[in-house]
Amino acid sequence: MKIAVVCANGKAGRLIVKEALERGLEVTAIVRGENRTAASEVIKKDLMELTAADLSGFAAVVDAFGAWTPDTLWQHSATLKHLCDILSGTEARLLVVGGAGSLFTNPEHTRQVCDGTDFPEAFKPLAAAQGTALRELRERQDVKWTFISPACDFQAEGERTGKYILGGEELVLNGRGESVISYADYAIAMVDEIVNGGHIRERISVVRA
Numbered sequence: 001m002k003i004a005v006v007c008a009n010g011k012a013g014r015l016i017v018k019e020a021l022e023r024g025l026e027v028t029a030i031v032r033g034e035n036r037t038a039a040s041e042v043i044k045k046d047l048m049e050l051t052a053a054d055l056s057g058f059a060a061v062v063d064a065f066g067a068w069t070p071d072t073l074w075q076h077s078a079t080l081k082h083l084c085d086i087l088s089g090t091e092a093r094l095l096v097v098g099g100a101g102s103l104f105t106n107p108e109h110t111r112q113v114c115d116g117t118d119f120p121e122a123f124k125p126l127a128a129a130q131g132t133a134l135r136e137l138r139e140r141q142d143v144k145w146t147f148i149s150p151a152c153d154f155q156a157e158g159e160r161t162g163k164y165i166l167g168g169e170e171l172v173l174n175g176r177g178e179s180v181i182s183y184a185d186y187a188i189a190m191v192d193e194i195v196n197g198g199h200i201r202e203r204i205s206v207v208r209a
Contacts, residue, residue, distance in 0.1 A: 002026040003060040003194060006047055006083065009036045011156045012097050012183050013064035019187040023195070028058070047079050052086040060093040060194045073129035080133050084143045093200070094145040095193060097186075100152045100179070101127025102134055103171040103205055113152060113171055134203060146197065148190060149205040151181040158182025163209035164189050172207050181208045 005017050008029035017037040020027045029039035032046050043054060047065060055061055063083055067075045080096065087094055101114035101123065113119060114127035134147055152171070164185050165172055173179055181189075189206040193199065 001059045001195065002028070002057060003062065004028045004030055004043070004055060004058045005037075005039075005062045005064055006030045006050070007064045007066065008039065009033070010064050010066055012066070012186065013037065013062070015183050015187040016062055016064060016097075016190050019184075019191045020194070023191055025191070025194070030054075048082055050082070050086060052090075055086060055090075055092065058092050060095060061087065062190065062194070063094060063096045066097070067129075068126060070125060073125055076129045076133040077136055080137060084137070084140050084145070088140075088142045092144065093194070094143055095190060096137070096145065096147045097190070098134065098147045098149045098203070099127060099130035100149050100154065100171075100205070102131040102203075103149055104169050105171050107170070109169065138201075141201070144200050146193060146199045146201075147203040148186075148193065149203060150186050151179040151205070151207040153178070153180035154186070155180065155182045158184065160184035160188070161208060162188060164206045165209050167205040167207060169203055169205075172205060174207050174209055179207055181206055 005013050007013050008017050009031045014037050017027050017039050027039045028041040029037040030043045035042045065079045103113045105111045
């Protein structure tokens, strides 16, 4: 299976590339600068300059884009729209590295993690930007997208346990009452979804078992 990882030089992107390669997938890293991933196949190009021809032939495209500063948060919507536009009408799956802030905390889906009183104020703009991107993504019936939210405590340097719990739209806690997952375990879940998953036009979530 041939896949592409967009913004592959990021922490999540690099681990997704590594996990996919170790599982025998053919991986192309899409990066703006020098390739810092384990992939030998590389497209050096800005995300917004990618074309439909660049992504032709891939069974799946992983969007590992991230922006955190106030002046760049709008790019979550802009970059995702661009990827959707150039994948529109194709059989390629688009798998998005999402956020936890938009996960629902009640069965009626009227409250989200980011609405909680203990949600850090500093992360609210990011959660809002990612939530907006997800709402816009839900309108795309022309793309085979899947949005994968990590647990609330998304640990870049966390250990790879090899175990996780798959959830849906609502926040899921593990047996210890935790909402935590490492980037390495998230990468496992991402590759599992690419290879075996069928959550087309759905948001799913993952937490460490």
